[in-house]
Amino acid sequence: MKVLVPVKRVIDYNVKVRVKADGSGVDLANVKMSMNPFDEIAVEEAIRLKEKGAAEEVVAVSIGVKQAQETLRTALAMGADRAILVVAADDVHQDIEPLAVAKILKAVIDEEQPGLVIAGKQAIDNDMNATGQMLSALLGWSQATFASELDIDGDHAKVTREVDGGLQTIKVKMPCVVTVDLRLNEPRYASLPNIMKAKKKPLDEKTAEDYGVDVSPRLEVVKTAEPAERAAGIKVADVDELIAKLKEAGAI
Amino acid sequence: MTAFSSFDNAGRSPLFFDDTLRMLRDQVRRFVETEIKPHADAWEEEGRTPRALLRKMGELGFFGIRYPEELGGAALDQRATVVWAEELGRSTYSGVAITALVHTDMASVHIFNAGNEAQKVEWIPRCISGEAISAVAVTEPGAGSDVKGISTRARREGGDWVLNGAKMFITNGVHADVYCVAAKTDPEARPSQSVTMFLVEKDTPGFTVSRALDKHGWRSSDTAELSFSDVRVPDANVLGSAGGGFYEIMKNFQNERLVIGAMAMGEAQAALDLTLDYLRERRAFGAPLWDKQAIRQRLAMLSARVEACRQMIYATAARAAAGEDVVREVSMIKALAGELVNEVMYDCVQFHGGMGFMRESTIERMSRDARVQSIGGGATEVMLEEVAKRM
Ligand SMILES: Cc1cc2nc3c(=O)[nH]c(=O)nc-3n(C[C@H](O)[C@H](O)[C@H](O)COP(=O)(O)OP(=O)(O)OC[C@H]3O[C@@H](n4cnc5c(N)ncnc54)[C@H](O)[C@@H]3O)c2cc1C
Ligand SMILES: Cc1cc2nc3c(=O)[nH]c(=O)nc-3n(C[C@H](O)[C@H](O)[C@H](O)COP(=O)(O)OP(=O)(O)OC[C@H]3O[C@@H](n4cnc5c(N)ncnc54)[C@H](O)[C@@H]3O)c2cc1C
Numbered sequence A: 001m002k003v004l005v006p007v008k009r010v011i012d013y014n015v016k017v018r019v020k021a022d023g024s025g026v027d028l029a030n031v032k033m034s035m036n037p038f039d040e041i042a043v044e045e046a047i048r049l050k051e052k053g054a055a056e057e058v059v060a061v062s063i064g065v066k067q068a069q070e071t072l073r074t075a076l077a078m079g080a081d082r083a084i085l086v087v088a089a090d091d092v093h094q095d096i097e098p099l100a101v102a103k104i105l106k107a108v109i110d111e112e113q114p115g116l117v118i119a120g121k122q123a124i125d126n127d128m129n130a131t132g133q134m135l136s137a138l139l140g141w142s143q144a145t146f147a148s149e150l151d152i153d154g155d156h157a158k159v160t161r162e163v164d165g166g167l168q169t170i171k172v173k174m175p176c177v178v179t180v181d182l183r184l185n186e187p188r189y190a191s192l193p194n195i196m197k198a199k200k201k202p203l204d205e206k207t208a209e210d211y212g213v214d215v216s217p218r219l220e221v222v223k224t225a226e227p228a229e230r231a232a233g234i235k236v237a238d239v240d241e242l243i244a245k246l247k248e249a250g251a252i
Numbered sequence B: 001m002t003a004f005s006s007f008d009n010a011g012r013s014p015l016f017f018d019d020t021l022r023m024l025r026d027q028v029r030r031f032v033e034t035e036i037k038p039h040a041d042a043w044e045e046e047g048r049t050p051r052a053l054l055r056k057m058g059e060l061g062f063f064g065i066r067y068p069e070e071l072g073g074a075a076l077d078q079r080a081t082v083v084w085a086e087e088l089g090r091s092t093y094s095g096v097a098i099t100a101l102v103h104t105d106m107a108s109v110h111i112f113n114a115g116n117e118a119q120k121v122e123w124i125p126r127c128i129s130g131e132a133i134s135a136v137a138v139t140e141p142g143a144g145s146d147v148k149g150i151s152t153r154a155r156r157e158g159g160d161w162v163l164n165g166a167k168m169f170i171t172n173g174v175h176a177d178v179y180c181v182a183a184k185t186d187p188e189a190r191p192s193q194s195v196t197m198f199l200v201e202k203d204t205p206g207f208t209v210s211r212a213l214d215k216h217g218w219r220s221s222d223t224a225e226l227s228f229s230d231v232r233v234p235d236a237n238v239l240g241s242a243g244g245g246f247y248e249i250m251k252n253f254q255n256e257r258l259v260i261g262a263m264a265m266g267e268a269q270a271a272l273d274l275t276l277d278y279l280r281e282r283r284a285f286g287a288p289l290w291d292k293q294a295i296r297q298r299l300a301m302l303s304a305r306v307e308a309c310r311q312m313i314y315a316t317a318a319r320a321a322a323g324e325d326v327v328r329e330v331s332m333i334k335a336l337a338g339e340l341v342n343e344v345m346y347d348c349v350q351f352h353g354g355m356g357f358m359r360e361s362t363i364e365r366m367s368r369d370a371r372v373q374s375i376g377g378g379a380t381e382v383m384l385e386e387v388a389k390r391m
Helices: A037-051 A068-078 A098-112 A131-139 A192-198 A239-248 B019-036 B040-046 B051-059 B078-089 B094-114 B117-129 B245-281 B293-321 B327-351 B353-357 B362-374 B380-389
Strands: A002-006 A009-011 A033-035 A057-064 A082-087 A116-120 A142-153 A156-163 A166-173 A176-180 A203-207 B134-137 B153-157 B160-171 B178-184 B195-201 B207-212 B223-234
Touching: A002 A037, A002 A098, A009 A068, A033 A037, A033 A068, A037 A057, A037 A068, A037 A116, A037 A142, A037 A176, A057 A068, A057 A098, A068 A082, A068 A192, A068 A203, A068 B019, A082 A098, A098 A131, A116 A131, A131 A142, A131 A176, A142 A166, A156 A176, A192 B019, B019 B051, B019 B078, B040 B094, B051 B094, B051 B117, B078 B094, B078 B245, B078 B293, B094 B117, B094 B134, B094 B160, B094 B178, B094 B195, B094 B245, B094 B362, B134 B160, B153 B178, B160 B178, B160 B195, B178 B223, B178 B245, B195 B223, B195 B245, B245 B293, B245 B327, B245 B362, B293 B327, B327 B353, B327 B362, B327 B380, B353 B362
Parallel strands: A002 A057, A002 A116, A057 A082, A082 A203, A116 A176, A142 A176, B134 B178
Antiparallel strands: A009 A033, A142 A156, A156 A166, B153 B160, B160 B223, B178 B195, B207 B223
16 A cells, blocks of 8 residues: 655744734744644654555655755655655745645545545644645545544554544545544654665655646735733732632633 | 744755755754753763663764764765754753764764774774764873873783873763773874874773763763773774874864864854843843843844854865865864853853853853863864964
């Protein structure tokens, strides 16, 4: 079985995000970019399936600017076998929306014919949480979102999902799209020898036009703003005063 | 949370670093954030960096950056070493950083650069995996800056050599497995041709750790005084040619000094970043301290100087990798970085106010750790003489 893992290049989770002066988005110039952390978990899971003998090949796909090839090299250094970069934008500030990403992924999947897609549940830049779901709809495949455990059992996958009430275990028919949550695994480091090996692994470059997908935005960003600054706190002497203050503030 | 990515502009520029080196930077940084920073306070107390951590670094290939693939390395060049040293310096725990950096770039390099095939095959793969940790013992109680002035003697006896003397301030000295030791083999010869390097294994009879030294900073690094009393080593343990030790030491200093420069600038940038975070939060006289021009202009100038020094290190590493002679620049870097990191720490402590004087603050530890950067590996004055000779 072939496993396909989409990976997105996003602003590094350690970077303090700054909103651009014109409010059109966050400033990405000269900012450290990394693989979306959920996608790292997806890559890790795919590699583990390969190590267990449940998969033969892991293919990482990224859609975005040319610089995303660095993100793909990281996936290769972790252990993916090959990578496909679909260049869909020149400007690092242009985000490709989930529907366009899902359409391109569908086209790649039609060519590649993987038995399983493992994606991150969302990207930490815009938190859309939509690509995996849209992809499964376009493909007509089953989907299992927010996975915290994944077992492949013949032509089915058993997936434990993190839902509001606790854990839910479902069985879905393969091929399917799985989106992963934080607790599925802890991604490995790319060791230096594996970073060196990744240089020799194949990385194909395509464009959105190659797949005939229109990536122009359908959503309009009206405004981007910093979260409100946290106001200074106060110290209370005892529980009674705490309750009184909370009542005063209308919190209880 | 890391400050706005002051670290990642030139440090990720394709002008100096390709995809491979950027990935190396990412992996070392993640290692520092997850495997070092949450745990290292305990190591500062214990006075050593645990072997388990060094083994993990070995497993990830960090100890083999420069060594050839046949021996298990990645065959990268000075630029990769700079990334490694700078990111370790950025950890804020320079005791941990120096433990690793002495092993990779100051000690095991003696085996690789001067050693014969048999010595390399025996030691380098084990140094790369972290199974064997190395130390280099040149400095003595009576001779530091003046390497030719060492008095540890090695005399010929049958087919062996017998070492007598003492070594001082030896990093990894307490816990290393293998030591590259400088001794005088021919006191009659010209001073520059009288020194030979020897490989001495930990449990060799007569070789003892006299004491673990109690230091001002670098507290998670073990530093020792060593004693050699009729230590018999076979001729097979001579590193390079007899009498060629002084030149080997001088040659390896070039890498060592570049590494100390990169490490120091990692420390300096990290200190500026965390002080900036502090000043943006800390309020006095009705506004964040960062609003005071007197403060922010001082930090802005320091950050300009740190940036200049970092980029000189990057450029010098690239030139060294291309085979250019950069002795002058490396000496400049060691002098400049060793002093600059201390100026940065002084101001960063100052702007932390009373908190900068407290053991609980990171900047307090960093200011102690930085002090040695203008002394070890070639004191500023000695470096400036090297520069002046080439002016
Ligand atoms: C924490 C630590 C770890 C170390 N690790 C190692 C190690 O692993 N292996 C090793 O071999 N050594 C090690 N050293 C030794 C280090 O390299 C020496 O301390 C350094 O070379 C200075 O030598 P010294 O201490 O003998 O000072 P000295 O040579 O006595 O010099 C004292 C001071 O005099 C000044 N000075 C010296 N010469 C001149 C000159 N020509 N002109 C003007 N001023 C001058 C400088 O300010 C210098 O700092 C370590 C030192 C420290 C503190
Ligand atoms: C060991 C020790 C003992 C002490 N003992 C006592 C004691 O017995 N009793 C007591 O009451 N206090 C004591 N203090 C507190 C001491 O007086 C304060 O630390 C000092 O006044 C600085 O205040 P701060 O630490 O709040 O720094 P902050 O006010 O936060 O200032 C931080 C830094 O910002 C800079 N800065 C501040 N304001 C300006 C400005 N307007 N323009 C430009 N730069 C500015 C300065 O560099 C300053 O160091 C002690 C402190 C220490 C470290």
